[in-house]
Amino acid sequence: MERKSTKIAIIGAGISGLVAAITLEKEGFAPTIFEASDSIGGRVKTDLLDGYQLDHGFQVLLDAYPMAQKYLDYGQLEFQKFLSGAQVFHKGKSAIIGDPLRNLSLLFPTLTSGIGTFGDKFKVLKLNATLKEKSLEEIFEEPETSTLEYLKSLNFSEEIINQFFKPFFSGIFLEPNLATSSRMFQFVYKMFGAGLAVLPKAGIGAIPNQLQQNLKATQFIFNCPVESCTDEKITLSDGKAAFFDYKIIATDASPLVPNLRKQHLDWHTSDTLYFTPKGRNIDKPLIGLIADPDALINNIFYHTSLETAQKGAAELLSVTVVKDHELTEYELVQRLKEDLHQFCGITTERYLKQYQIKKALPKLTDIRYSLTPSETRLTENVFLAGDYLLNGSLNAAMLSGEMAAKGVLEVLEKRN
Structure with a gap:
C-alpha cells in the first residue's frame, strides 16, 4: 500500500474519529480530520469554569468496556471510582441501595433501605449471576424488547422498578x-x-485528550463544518471542495450524504446543569436518584465527592434532566432549585452553567454489539463510523471507528 500518497479524510473528531485515526496511523497512514467545532471529543468534553471541571452532561466510563481497555491507558487517566450503588430520594426521605459484594459498607443500608422486597433482592443476585455467565455476543443475539418489559418479565416489583431501575437507567439511557x-x-x-x-x-x-496524544501524523482542521460527502469530494460549508481518496464519516452521516438524507436519525436529548450547593448531603461517591414522578430531575451527583484535577472554592453539584420540557434556561434553573429543595433538601448558592445536549444518544432499535470492516462501507470510497451504527456507548464508538479504518485498509489491500 502506498501510504504517503493515499489521502484519507475523517469527518468528526469525536471518539470514533480519533480511534479511526489511531488505527490508520498504526498502518503508516496520515489522515486529515475535519471537525466542525473548535475542539476534539464530540459529545465527550470537559470545560473549566472558575476552577470547576464541568463535563458536557453527567458522564461516566464503565472500565469493563473491552474497547476502552484496548485503547486507553487507565493509569494515566487516574480513574476515580464511584461506589456501586445509589442514594434514592423518595417522598421526602432518602435511602442507600447498592452492591454489598463490592463494598461491605453498603450491606446494612441496602438491607434496611425499604426499597424493593426480599424477593427483589434475590432476583437481583440471580440477574447478576445470569449476566455474568452470558457472553456479549449472546446478549446481542437475544430477542429485543424494552428494558421495562424485560424487568417485568423477571417479575421485579413495581416498587423497585420505579424507585431504582427507572431513575438509575434513565440517567444512562x-x-x-x-x-x-x-x-x-x-x-x-x-x-x-x-x-x-x-x-x-x-x-x-481526558479520554479524547489521551487518544489525541497518541496521534503523531494526523492533521486536524477545526471550525470546518462539512456540507456534503461523495466518492469524489468533500464539500465544506464555505463552498470549497477537498479531494481525498477515502473518507470516513465519524458523525451522523444522514445530513452529509445525498442518498441518506431521508434516513433521519432521531436522538435523545438531556440537560445537565451545575450548581454550587450549601454543603453536601451525600457523603460518599454515590449517584443520587430522584424517584418521585413529579420531579423533573432524574439524578444528581456531587463531583466534589471524587478527587478532581481542578477544584473550585465550593461543593459542585450536577443535576441531570432527561424528561422533555419547554422551559427557558431561567425557568429551568428556578424549577430545579425548587425540586432540589423539595425532593432532596438541597439549597443551592450559585448556578454555574447549563449543557443542553440535543444529540446526546441515538434512538436505536435492533441494536448490535459489533460489525465487520466491510459493513462500514457505504459507497466505493466512503465509510461510516459512530456509535449509532451499533449501540449508544463509548465502547461502540471506539469499535465502529476501528472497523471503519480497517474497512479502508481492506479495500486498499485488495486494490494494491
Missing part, C-alpha cells in the same frame, strides 16, 4: 420510560457487574 432495548440494559448491567463506573481525575474530556 437518557429517556425516562425505559423504552431502550433490553439488549442495551443487559450489556450495561453486565459491564457494571464486571467492573466499576469511573471518571478520569481531569474529567471525562
Whole structure:
C-alpha cells in the first residue's frame, strides 16, 4: 500500500474519529480530520469554569468496556471510582441501595433501605449471576424488547422498578420510560457487574485528550463544518471542495450524504446543569436518584465527592434532566432549585452553567454489539463510523471507528 500518497479524510473528531485515526496511523497512514467545532471529543468534553471541571452532561466510563481497555491507558487517566450503588430520594426521605459484594459498607443500608422486597433482592443476585455467565455476543443475539418489559418479565416489583431501575437507567439511557432495548440494559448491567463506573481525575474530556496524544501524523482542521460527502469530494460549508481518496464519516452521516438524507436519525436529548450547593448531603461517591414522578430531575451527583484535577472554592453539584420540557434556561434553573429543595433538601448558592445536549444518544432499535470492516462501507470510497451504527456507548464508538479504518485498509489491500 502506498501510504504517503493515499489521502484519507475523517469527518468528526469525536471518539470514533480519533480511534479511526489511531488505527490508520498504526498502518503508516496520515489522515486529515475535519471537525466542525473548535475542539476534539464530540459529545465527550470537559470545560473549566472558575476552577470547576464541568463535563458536557453527567458522564461516566464503565472500565469493563473491552474497547476502552484496548485503547486507553487507565493509569494515566487516574480513574476515580464511584461506589456501586445509589442514594434514592423518595417522598421526602432518602435511602442507600447498592452492591454489598463490592463494598461491605453498603450491606446494612441496602438491607434496611425499604426499597424493593426480599424477593427483589434475590432476583437481583440471580440477574447478576445470569449476566455474568452470558457472553456479549449472546446478549446481542437475544430477542429485543424494552428494558421495562424485560424487568417485568423477571417479575421485579413495581416498587423497585420505579424507585431504582427507572431513575438509575434513565440517567444512562437518557429517556425516562425505559423504552431502550433490553439488549442495551443487559450489556450495561453486565459491564457494571464486571467492573466499576469511573471518571478520569481531569474529567471525562481526558479520554479524547489521551487518544489525541497518541496521534503523531494526523492533521486536524477545526471550525470546518462539512456540507456534503461523495466518492469524489468533500464539500465544506464555505463552498470549497477537498479531494481525498477515502473518507470516513465519524458523525451522523444522514445530513452529509445525498442518498441518506431521508434516513433521519432521531436522538435523545438531556440537560445537565451545575450548581454550587450549601454543603453536601451525600457523603460518599454515590449517584443520587430522584424517584418521585413529579420531579423533573432524574439524578444528581456531587463531583466534589471524587478527587478532581481542578477544584473550585465550593461543593459542585450536577443535576441531570432527561424528561422533555419547554422551559427557558431561567425557568429551568428556578424549577430545579425548587425540586432540589423539595425532593432532596438541597439549597443551592450559585448556578454555574447549563449543557443542553440535543444529540446526546441515538434512538436505536435492533441494536448490535459489533460489525465487520466491510459493513462500514457505504459507497466505493466512503465509510461510516459512530456509535449509532451499533449501540449508544463509548465502547461502540471506539469499535465502529476501528472497523471503519480497517474497512479502508481492506479495500486498499485488495486494490494494491
